[in-house]
Amino acid sequence: MAVIAEHEIALARSADAQAIAELSREAIEYGLPWRWTPSRVLLALHDPSTNVVVSRRGDHLLAGFAIMQYGNETAHLALLAVRDAARRQGLGSALLAWLEATARVAGIQALRLEVRASNPGAMAFYGRHGFVESGVRVGYYEGVEDAIRMTKALGGQPS
Template sequence: MITAYEITLAQAADAREIAELSRDAIERGLSWRWTERRVLRAIRSEETNVAIARRDGVLLGFGIMQYGDDEAHIVLFAVRAQQRRSGVGSALLAWLEATAAVAGMQAIRLEARIGNATAKAFYRRHGFSEYASSPGYYEDVEDAVRMVKRLAAEP
């Protein structure tokens, strides 16, 4: 499939743009915690992948995934509003999932705002299932739903 964007690992120069998209798309109504400095730490971390999708130099979306011993955790994931439903999010998620599988992860976990029906439906379409909720997870402003996707075991 030919795409109109490229998915790569983020570089230090991408940190500010990622942080701003997080603030605007994910952290609305909350404190801005994923600042440029924190995103930069994630980019530099050996236990974290920060993937970005760009077209013509414009950041379309990103995903930040941390690795544990046998599970990965998507801590942030966003696509610009005008790029949603264009395949960018699905491609980013597939990239993160493939990377987790290569790293030997058995599952990917994430949290989503309990009231974000669009995000929950997106993750369900990609094989995630809800397994718990976390009251007050988002600064006591909103609860979270916890989701997981089990990755195929190696033959």
């Protein structure tokens, strides 16, 4: 808890785009072409149907971020990453909780995401947060790797 208290979660600013894109490249897109470049993150920041949230320390260092895209009934968690040195301290859970609460207020019925088939740690993280596997998307990552699709029904009271 003490570690979370040292961090704030807030909507990202344009100045965060570079750090977000670099963290995506190293923590999520490793071994793949870099798709979430700074310019794409900037577009997401200015897209009214997308939330980009960051977790930062008091000294403003970006510790993690998440990007969620909202449809009419479902929301897609496009990216979520926490810096290596800041993992297993609750930050990923805090970012996800922020987005999930926002989705509930927006009347979203379900969250969905894809995770690399070679990433059991992330699957365990999402499983811990109520996501269940709902399919495989063969070759989803540039034909290099399959994706495991995971979903979470919202509805009812906030968890």
